[in-house]
Amino acid sequence: MTLTIHTISGAPRAWRVLAGLALKGLSWDQNVLSASDGEHKREPFLSLNPRGTVPVLEEGGCVIRDSIAALAWLDRAYPERPIFGSSPDEAAEIWQITMEASSYLRDACHAVLAPVLVQRIAPVPGSPEEAALKTAAEALHRECRWLEGLLDGRPYLAGDTPSAADAVAFPEIRLIQRAVETRHEVMERLGFGFPPDHYPRLADWKERMSALPGMAKTLPPHWNERTSSPASRNYKRSISAAATPGQAFHALTQGFGDWWTVPDNPILQPGDRARFTFPPGRSFWTFEAKRLVPGELVELECVEALHLHEGQPNGIQTEWLGTRAIWRIFPDPQGCRIRFEHEGLRPSLLCYGICEAGWDHFFVSSLKAFLDTGQGTPHRAAEKIQL
Numbered sequence: 344m345t346l347t348i349h350t351i352s353g354a355p356r357a358w359r360v361l362a363g364l365a366l367k368g369l370s371w372d373q374n375v376l377s378a379s380d381g382e383h384k385r386e387p388f389l390s391l392n393p394r395g396t397v398p399v400l401e402e403g404g405c406v407i408r409d410s411i412a413a414l415a416w417l418d419r420a421y422p423e424r425p426i427f428g429s430s431p432d433e434a435a436e437i438w439q440i441t442m443e444a445s446s447y448l449r450d451a452c453h454a455v456l457a458p459v460l461v462q463r464i465a466p467v468p469g470s471p472e473e474a475a476l477k478t479a480a481e482a483l484h485r486e487c488r489w490l491e492g493l494l495d496g497r498p499y500l501a502g503d504t505p506s507a508a509d510a511v512a513f514p515e516i517r518l519i520q521r522a523v524e525t526r527h528e529v530m531e532r533l534g535f536g537f538p539p540d541h542y543p544r545l546a547d548w549k550e551r552m553s554a555l556p557g558m559a560k561t562l563p564p565h566w567n568e569r570t571s572s573p574a575s576r577n578y579k580r581s582i583s584a585a586a587t588p589g590q591a592f593h594a595l596t597q598g599f600g601d602w603w604t605v606p607d608n609p610i611l612q613p614g615d616r617a618r619f620t621f622p623p624g625r626s627f628w629t630f631e632a633k634r635l636v637p638g639e640l641v642e643l644e645c646v647e648a649l650h651l652h653e654g655q656p657n658g659i660q661t662e663w664l665g666t667r668a669i670w671r672i673f674p675d676p677q678g679c680r681i682r683f684e685h686e687g688l689r690p691s692l693l694c695y696g697i698c699e700a701g702w703d704h705f706f707v708s709s710l711k712a713f714l715d716t717g718q719g720t721p722h723r724a725a726e727k728i729q730l
């Protein structure tokens with residue numbers, strides 16, 4: 344089954360769960376919501392978590408809306424590589440540090456990092472603003488001293504192996520490092536500097552944690568400049584519909600003709616190829632099935648492309664080659680929710696405007712209508728709308 348985490352890039356509580364997934368050696372799918380667009384405060388996310396906060400962890404029909412609950416659940420659902428210890432005493436030590444880090448360390452970090460990293464204030468030396476920040480920094484130093492003490496004689500916060508306590512503390516310390524790197528002058532005035540810094544054991548632990556398998560993948564996507572510009576974001580939309588996940592899966596493998604266009608073959612198993620044409624036009628795309636999980640996931644890769652569109656440059660013809668259409672299906676109180684990402688279809692492509700309008704019609708409107716009512720608006724019924 345697929346583990347999906349709904350997150351906001353850099354949100355420390357969601358990052359805890361990502362770190363926990365990495366510690367347990369699990370793989371996951373990530374839905375990165377745009378906080379600036381308020382995606383976490385509107386549907387379809389609010390149906391998942393009416394509080395509008397991240398993280399939400401999903402697997403099959405199980406939805407967990409709290410970071411610590413998610414870590415505890417992961418440890419029960421995937422008992423290998425326990426992150427809450429193997430004995431009552433270990434569990435007590437880990438839980439205690441986990442909860443302290445989750446509240447005291449988090450609060451102290453927030454008080455410094457919200458103004459420095461998010462609001463990006465530049466306080467005038469000697470100003471009341473700077474005095475307030477210095478008071479907040481003192482509290483953060485106290486928390487860092489606490490962690491430094493825990494690491495005396497042991498490599499991880501609660502013992503010899505990484506645990507949930509490390510998963511919760513790691514994002515906070517990594518965010519402090521980020522602030523030191525990107526707001527060095529302000530952070531130095533607050534007593535946080537580059538190595539050799541004041542917390543040598545904490546600095547070593549941060550490096551040890553960063554080097555663990557899978558941990559690099561937990562870093563906020565927006566830290567990678569290449570993927571952060573709007574021009575490089577994949578086409579991504581979600582719909583909810585009054586149909587079962589099984590019916591949605593069927594529509595996305597054998598029922599394309601009901602909402603998009605009739606292919607030459609159905610998609611029945613990985614490796615199957617289907618060519619999608621839009622007569623009377625000569626455009627076509629052939630997709631090969633890569634991953635199919637009934638009721639959960641359909642992933643197709645474009646292996647042939649000829650996109651012809653009046654008035655458009657020849658450059659659009661093969662732009663879809665190698666792109667992947669990925670539909671993730673979740674059960675939902677309404678029936679199902681489908682999250683669609685066309686990996687590689689980005690605003691930087693020449694065809695983006697046409698294709699965005701095309702998918703908005705076929706996926707957002709037509710597939711939803713088909714699943715809700717049995718009646719979509721596929722190509723044969725809407726000859727003018729072509730991808």
Ligand SMILES: N[C@@H](CCC(=O)N[C@@H](CS)C(=O)NCC(=O)O)C(=O)O
Nearest residue numbers: 354355356396397398408409410411
């Ligand atoms: N108890 C929740 C709190 C989640 C939480 O507050 N998450 C923050 C991100 S770190 C959030 O979503 N903030 C957005 C908001 O509250 O609007 C948990 O630990 O999962």
